[in-house]
Amino acid sequence: MQKFASSLTKIAPYMNIGTMFLGCMVVGVYGGWWLDQKFETEPWCLLAGSLLGIVSGFYHFFKIVFHLQKDPKEENDPTNNKPKD
Amino acid sequence: MVENAAHAGKSVGEQVKDMILHHITNGWEWELPSSEWASPVHLNPNLFHFQLFGLDINMSVSRHVLMMFIAAGLLLIMGILVRRKIALIPKGFSSAVEAFVLFIRDEIAIPTMGKHAAEQYISYLCTTFFFILVCNLMGLIPYGSTATGNISVTAGLAIMAFLVIQFAGMRKMGVLGYFGHLVPHGVPAWLAPVMVVVELMGILAKPFALCVRLFANMVAGHVVLLSLIGLIFVMGAAIIPVTLGFGIFMYVLEIFVGFLQAYIFTMLTSLFIGLLVAGEH
Structure with a gap:
């Protein structure tokens, strides 16, 4: 059970990558579309928003991946600082 | 299928579709067993219905809100029960709750944010975990409904998570430091505005990802489960062994998904x- 739990903790951030990628694009596209409606500048904000959404999707993708790769050992190891109660 | 006026003149497939939609969406009635078979308890849709600043705001208690109240009530009772029997070596129900709380602290909070910060945010994480868990499992018991299968509910939870995340960042780095953090180190000046937008x-x-993931997972499981039941009415009694087998499998899977999604939401917030x-550092 303990092993299952710690493996879940390891995979959880990876499960977020896909949705995060999608989330960035949706925010970009919808934000651009909303700005277009507001300022009547079709289709430029939508295009810019989509581009930014894709860029930000990739950026956050790599940010999460690199953050996950450098992390272990250090002081964040749960086995080292089990509270003594 | 229940024969009534709403179903008059509709094919079996359409009735099944209505049945599925009725079970996963919010509504103003709550089906309870009573003297008349499956007659619903009607909730008042105009209980807290008012106009504010030209907006039409309806804060009445619908089925999902009722389910959330029940979930909150259950959690309150759980908290009181566990608190009363506090002991060094907990027994029975207390030890089950302790196992979850320890899991959240040792497997979720401490590995992701270090020991010091974990102490500060563990109460929020525990609350979210238990609330989502109870809401998820409420949809699996008879007469219950999944409040987390409503995008407004998950959006509310996600907004709370959003506020806590921003608050944590501002508390750590200061408000100015937090906004300065939006531009990573070593970014050329011409790229800085783009990076701010990207961040x-x-x-x-x-x-958004938290909100959609929880909502989609809860709705999808229930749609599959209800579709399997609906298949009996579309294809006849011969299919019952197959749908029953798959239905039980999906039900058990849904229990697992209920735990998993509560865990994932908490884990990602953390x-x-x-x-x-x-x-x-």
Whole structure:
């Protein structure tokens, strides 16, 4: 059970990558579309928003991946600082 | 299928579709067993219905809100029960709750944000975990309904997570330091405005992802489960052994998914707080 739990903790951030990628694009596209409606500048904000959404999707993708790769050992190891109660 | 006026003149497939939609969407009645078979308890849709600043706001208690009240009530009772029997070596129900709380602390909070920050945010994480868990499981008991299968509910949870994440970042780095953090180190000046937009989009995308994931997982499981039941009415009694087998399998899977999604929501909130709080050292 303990092993299952710690493996879940390891995979959880990876499960977020896909949705995060999608989330960035949706925010970009919808934000651009909303700005277009507001300022009547079709289709430029939508295009810019989509581009930014894709860029930000990739950026956050790599940010999460690199953050996950450098992390272990250090002081964040749960086995080292089990509270003594 | 129940024969009534709403179903008059509709094919079996359409009735099954109505049945599925009725079970996963919000509504103003709550089906309870009573003297008349399956007659619903009607909730008042105009209980707290008012106009504010030209907006039409309806804060009445619908089925999902009722389910959330029940979930909150159950959690309150759980808290009181566990608190009364506090002991060094807990027994029975207390030890089950303790196992979950320890799991959240040792497997979720401490690995993602370090020991010091974990102490500060563990209460929020525990609350979210238990609330989502109870809401998820409420949809699996008879007469219950899944409040987390409503996008407004998950959006509310995600907004709370968003506020906690931003608050954690501002508390750690200061308000100015937090906004300065939007531009990563070593970015050329001409790229800085783009990076700010990109980072802001990431900040908005995080709660959006949390919201959609929980909502989609809860709705999808229930749609599959109800479709399997509906298949009996479309294809006849011969299919019962197959749908029953798959139905039980899906039901057990849904229990697992209920736990898993509560865990993932908590884990990711914790991870996002950790990225801001323990990221710079």
